Amino acid sequence: MMCDVIYLRREAGSVYVNGSVMAVSQEKESDDCSLLPLVHDIIKCMDKDSQDVHQELAKLKTKIQEAREQISNMPGVDSSPLEQQQQLATLREQVRTKNQLLQKYKSLCMFDVPKAS
Amino acid sequence: MATVVEKSTKERLLSALDDLEVLSRELIEMLALSRTQKLPQPGEDSQILELLVQRDREYQELMETARQQGEVHQEMEQLEKEVEKRDSDIQQLQKQLKEAEHILATAVYQAKEKLKSIDKARKGSISSEEIIKYAHRISASNAVCAPLNWVPGDPRRPYPTDLEMRSGMLGHMANLPTNGVNGHLPGDALAAGRLPDVLTPHYPWQSSDVSVGMLPPHHGNDFGLEPPGHNKENEDDVEAMSTDSSSSSSDSD
16 A cells, blocks of 8 residues: 655645645744744755755754744843733833822922912 | 723734734735635635725724824823922922921921020029129138148148148047057058157148147148038128128138
């Protein structure tokens, strides 16, 4: 019994599996972080029985490791987007309040001269 | 009400990456096995591939979210710097206000004390005439200023001297019981209140009728040692002085 053959094709930023588009990359940057191209290269090498399979596997492993390091060093991802928006709103409110307070005290006349009776 | 804690973007990214790694490994192993033997479950490789593609799509979306969060994080850092600066300004203002409060509190306290002193002085006020009278009285005995003809060596003092005390009533009372036996040496003329002739000083101010060896109980009215207010003569002088508003010296003529 023949096993099903999976045709994996990458074309114009899209990944086709057996003729159906499975993934479409919208930006070139997304392609940079996508692992599908590497998986596709590995499968292609396996189909060709090429000796480059091990090299491609090593590339995939390296890319995954680099992605992990990149994620660890990314700023601002320690909270969810919603939490971050809340923190941003809080900071903006703090700045506004403190500006108001300073403005109030700087413009406050502390010594009101009483009118002569 | 339990609040749902949302996972951070970092956790979701790492989770997606782990899934991608596992799925890609499974797919590759399955393809490698399919070359040599039949797959136990046909179609499983397609399922894994679909999962892999789906997870990759999620991973890319999360990376885009992370990029946007990075930009927001930069804005938050700017805001935090601004907050720090404002805090520093507020602390500086607070310090200055505290200093001003301290200065004002001190000034108000001192002003209140002065007002109290003014009230106290008003309650205990006396007329200027009385003060002038008293000034005349205490200066009459030359207690505040030496007499005009005083020279160094003059035994006169603005207080009763030893000789004067002994020649006064108290000194005489001590000498009454016995002659010379009063606790003093027989030859101690000073203790007895008598000076030998050779020791009697002669000064320009002394009048000729002063008895030798005996110091007058009072040094006359030159400097009026009597207590103020006890000598009616002095009081008259003072009265006259106050009405005439003449000089302060009360030397009797």
